[in-house]
Amino acid sequence: MVLEDAGTGTSVTTVTEAKTRSWWGWGYAEDAVAGAERAALVERVAALLPGQDLTDHQPPDPRQLALPATRVHPPNALAGLCSDDAVDRAAHAHGKAFRDVVRNLHGELRHVPDLVVRPETEQHVIDVLDWCGRAGLAVIPYGGGSSVVGGVEPRCADYPGAVSLDLSRLDRVIEVDTVSRAARIEAGVFGPHLENQLRPHSLTLRHFPQSFEFSTLGGWLATRAGGHFATLYTHIDDLVESMRVVTPVGVSESRRLPGSGAGPSPDRVFLGSEGTLGVITEAWMRLQDRPRHKAGASVHFADYDSAVAATRAIAQAGLHPSNCRLLDAAESFLNAGVSVSGGVLILGFESADHPVEAPLARAIELCRDHGGTAAEKTGTSAEWRSSFLRMPYQRDALARVGVVVETFETACTWDRFPALHSAVMTAARNAIAEVCGVGVVTCRFTHVYPDGPAPYFGVYAAGRWGSTVAQWDEVKAAVSEAIFAQGGTITHHHAVGRDHRSWYDQQRPEPFAAALAAAKSALDPAWVLNPGVLLSNTGSPW
């Protein structure tokens, strides 16, 4: 297929012939960074991290891993959907964070699902929940497995077994309403297959997270994923018309409505529930016409504070750019190949209905008011975009040579951003200095709102093979403390999972936590759904 605008606007050709999903790392094994790309990447990193040992470590043969034996035997009626294959179990043990990939490279798989179950119908999902509820088995809903927060890792030692519920066979667009521009879609569909099914109707969801190829609609909904649009429809939440969720006490289906005021929104309770309240099986999603008008620019700034002020002005002007990504100097240099002291603002506008030159011109004018210089349109932007889509593969290549390479993200109000940015950069640099020696921290805005940005940070630091997970965990703890102390959210679009729990537990209001636990007890009385995510297992009888 040809995917227009994956992620941020570039054209990407993905193939329909079968490729092999990597069991240990990102995406397809065939697309891993290799050859000249790898040589150039390692060379750049060597310059950045002097003294780094760059020995390449091969992933282990997944058949040679000493996985714990399966403790669980499915009922006969479900046996045909279940796999206890070692590679299958290993591939479902971790998400795709740096710490997941590195642990895979070390063959360190402590928490492995006993079975991988692949339902083919909603009734299968109901049957699996019934069985697991009776047997007290943990159920880990699994979409594309691209979690970077421990969301799919069965850390449930206190349960007699754990089942990874892989929804990828529920992958159809069932119904398209071209009048209302909406479609009823099964939750296990991956991004490209979803867009392929919408294409004949000249419609698109236009939700393109970086994980687009390797994540599913249900995963996006369960984690409140952030998508293509830098403004307005930033999270998948806004594109939901109704949802169908299998809970252990019954199926919850909301009405298809363009808007409603009838009590608290049922959908908003399941959005972000990360598999703890039910298994999303279908959703009616709001779609878009395919854009016919596009315009974009890159604007260079000599001063970062001015670049931030310009971005704020655009976010507050009601211009609604589809792309409004401010890269700081380090991000511009490393991922867009541009040397500029204050950073680069990448702007994009799109419409299926009308020309977008006027809002772009106004946005550039606002940039000029803050000292920005519009650069040639295609250069930076295109380079950065292709880099964006290769980043997870490059991350894997660097993880293999012992580099500490990971991202983290937040959102805060504009008034707090300078202090948050400074505190987070300082915390990151200090932690890197202490546990890694040398390293670089980058920052970009993935989304911007009238009342604040969503900054996204990247870390590239010297690592010691065998210790890089522990090194990263120390850096992560330091930056998370800084984010929390400065009033940010522990996650804008990566979700909470298991890894953000200690900060999430402090961030959420205590009465809300009590309400959420009570809701879980009502919907999942045996507390078998994704234990440890969002909530501790205190309600569990197991």
Place this chain on the structure above:
Amino acid sequence: MVLEDAGTGTSVTTVTEAKTRSWWGWGYAEDAVAGAERAALVERVAALLPGQDLTDHQPPDPRQLALPATRVHPPNALAGLCSDDAVDRAAHAHGKAFRDVVRNLHGELRHVPDLVVRPETEQHVIDVLDWCGRAGLAVIPYGGGSSVVGGVEPRCADYPGAVSLDLSRLDRVIEVDTVSRAARIEAGVFGPHLENQLRPHSLTLRHFPQSFEFSTLGGWLATRAGGHFATLYTHIDDLVESMRVVTPVGVSESRRLPGSGAGPSPDRVFLGSEGTLGVITEAWMRLQDRPRHKAGASVHFADYDSAVAATRAIAQAGLHPSNCRLLDAAESFLNAGVSVSGGVLILGFESADHPVEAPLARAIELCRDHGGTAAEKTGTSAEWRSSFLRMPYQRDALARVGVVVETFETACTWDRFPALHSAVMTAARNAIAEVCGVGVVTCRFTHVYPDGPAPYFGVYAAGRWGSTVAQWDEVKAAVSEAIFAQGGTITHHHAVGRDHRSWYDQQRPEPFAAALAAAKSALDPAWVLNPGVLLSNTGSPW
């Protein structure tokens, strides 16, 4: 104060000198329809409803009402905040629906709060909840009392007493963040006083429901009110940055965040909770710069289906009009003084940053594609606007002469709108024919979304004095059944309250109802908060 654009764009001058709030009807007693306005109104209605007895019925003296004696005595520490004055209690017994006003006119006040309590601090709210929780007294959070769904009426005969918790003394803008364009605002503030406090900062909330003068921020939040913007920021929900809610088990305060993906949104659980989960005391609200650029037009259509198609095209074009209100022929004639067979589309665009002629021109072009004719800009639109703000007062004047006059509203997807519109109009006309004889039904869109409109219906029907509430209840049941059967929501922005319960209970997914009841038990263990709203009192120990 001068209020720009109250409701829909007109300028309204409200006075700062004290007026008297009507105890039985809408707004200020001094602003009631009288004199020439009343004569003209009655003449129009006489033509519309031949045979209607137009005797004017005076409201009773509230001091002469035989109210049930107060059963409740506050603790000494709270006594100074409490009123058992008969007029105060009578004025807090009902909301402002037609059925409320008519029952007031008849002196029929069956459910009257035992006390009206006016906290002056958040600690007072906490103390009141503590007292009522211990004593098992129902607590009815009360903002402006403009509910049209029985939301503030203490129908709690099974409780030993009921307290109306009037939050109007919590009326300050506490803090303004001009950088992020947000303000921390106490929940009891009325619309005009809120805007007056923001004006010195050149900021505005721009939330102008029809009830603007007589409703509060907390009421808007608790009921997911619909506001000024016909597209994009339709509900108050989208303008919320964080909320502070006093629950019986503690204060819930969310972080100020422009966006977040950390679990299900805590704010979205309290938005629409209608006083059943806690008492909203403060919120950080997202504000706007005051608009400097405006453009508008009225477009006439010969055919209603074409008018609907044009409105849909605009809603799906990403033009984001601030006003996009399609009046059908009856609504155009009655409230805008225009005779046109297919209806009138009132369009408005506004911006604080850039000219809006281009999107208006494009919207008009889309109308022309569907057979619309742009009319002179000011006429229809201005007439309809001033009519809009007088409607509740006119409703009261008509209620006094025994006319059945009320509104109801919903939202549905575009594909379902023709069938829903037809079924609702038929149900309304049949019910009117059966229980009233003659009458008129009008329809307008208050808000439109890419995937569907929010239609708002008006009924003017012949009534028999003494029976008009029963007559309306029959019409309302018929149209609610039609809305429900055709896939609409029982309310887009009027809330559920007590009057929409039988349809709301069917509309919401059953597992969600279980989760909501569990959340209520966790937050309000004694089930004293607004009993009967959203949920039945099955969890109540009283």
